[in-house]
Amino acid sequence: MKVMNVGIMSREDYKNRTIAIARGVYKPKPSEPKVWFESIKSLSQVLSNENQELLKLIVERKPQSLTELEQISHRKKSNLSRTLKTLENYGIVSLTKESGKVVPTVQATDFEVKFGLNTAAY
Template sequence: MKIGIISREDYIKRTIAIAKGEYKPQKDEPKVWFESMKSLAQVLSNENQDLLRIIINHEPRSLSELEELTHRKKSNLSRTLKTLERYGIVELVKDKGKVIPKVKATDFQVEFSLENHLSHLADSAMV
């Protein structure tokens, strides 16, 4: 999964440019964006990486089973998994009243620039 780091302001401007048809994202651009390295580090913390490994290795069939495997409360797991789902890292499959977590992304590439991201958009706005 390719991850980008971009300021909220630049992300909004990028989204507006896309909506107006002024900018077309390239195929190799990140599909998932974080506002900072800090926010990325929070989502992909060591604890959350351990959680993802447990899901991959044990394939729990419910949040209750995952609760037993991780010794984390179901409410905490649910909140964490919903965040991971929002970023496309996991999928929460509902089956017969149970929620089954599935890991969708296991490899990550991070892309960011110290230069103003908007200049990049302006250069390629007419693509």
């Protein structure tokens, strides 16, 4: 079980947080999320039921290429590539090249979500 700590914060609050960190005004705690979504909706799009099933499939079947994943998931390679690239951008999967093939590996199987109405505490 690999737990990923994610947060939800508006784009404006995230921008202000980043500026505060850059200025040295705010130092993030080690327990704070490293991955942020701008809304619950954006989180639910990335971790949709379909994408959760894809992640489970990768964990259970350990495909050694996108072609193999295409066959076992019954999803088109172009759709898989786009979805996996998004998941990789959030650190949920890694895509490594081995012998000319792209091999997906799940980096996070469980998620803890942090959000609140008072996000401007920095």
